[in-house]
Amino acid sequence: MYIHLQYNSRNSLKKVNTSSFSMKTKFNFAQLLIQWSIENPRTLPWIAEKNPYKVWVSEIMLQQTRVETVLPYFEKFIKAFPTIQSLAVATESQIFKRWEGLGYYSRARNMHFTAKYIVNELNGNFPNNRAALLKLKGIGRYTSAAIASFCYDENVAALDGNGIRILSRVFGIAENPWTLSGVTYFEKQAAAILPKNQAALFNQALMDFGSKICLPKNPHCQDCPFSFACKANREDRIAEFPIKKTKIELRKRHFHYFVIQDQKNNFWIHKRVENDIWKGLHEFYLIETTKKNLSKRVVQQIFGKLNSALNPEIILNFSQKLSHQHIFTYFYAVKPIEKAVQADFFLVKQENLKKFAFPKSILVFLENFIRL
DNA sequence: AAAGCGGGGGT
């Protein structure tokens, strides 16, 4: 059966039966979607925003991050760095501090790089088309399309997780969106149904619809304007679309943090510089183990020669399940040490700790044990 | 193609 969607005179739907279901419904899908979005408006700081700098900031923050999480960060970030010039001249540490707790910190580093590039090499002119945007560090297929459509009305579909989910279900697209060929196929299909000169509206509608109706689990098909045409719904195969990412085994890591001060109660900290989690953030002296237990011999080896006291006791436990690692963090108190335990460590006064960016686990420790 | 990268909210 071919479903053709059209509005009747009362602007409600009726079905027209034909021979087979196909992307021929594209025009109707898009208009129906836009109609839904007009009836279900959403107010967010970046919606209808045309300033490419602000849209860029919002899109980078929203990568793999929920809207509710981003909102306070976005407001503070824009207040701290109102223009791309202000971001370009900021220090990385200032930027990281505004990103603290948001996760995926390479996003902040890439933004800084790109801000400097645009200001210094492009005279501050933000690239104004998808192809040029795609070349910028930190901007990929989705984000380039989003900025191009929202700011410059380029006719390009921006497919994030929402778009993939909706299209795969409604049109029964079985391609694997987590492969390059798969996402290319989805983009091709989206381009075919994208209404001319309404890309911004369409892309925004797709994401709003994905967040309110076509949810990953338990979608609200009863409120969905195309549920009668949706292949996944009609065939009762919603759970099969889209293809799921193959889940990875969480690497377990045990972080033993030694909170070391000097006799004046300054704290020894350093910046993580390795290509590892939390690169660019700060931390206390760390001994990492693959298993829970930290041998006393190792502690002796490190702290013994520093003439420090042992019998460190765990003063706080913290467990974090990240998307790719399960990190157990333990904090130990030790007696003061006057000499850096490692060359890159430096002393910070207690009241200045808040100027540095830390991972969440250390923030929790500081909030509970150190008055800032 | 696969791995690595945060943190949190919903079910």
Place this chain on the structure above:
DNA sequence: ACCCCAGCTTT
């Protein structure tokens, strides 16, 4: 416990 979020970069 599991899913996945307005994904991208590196290997």
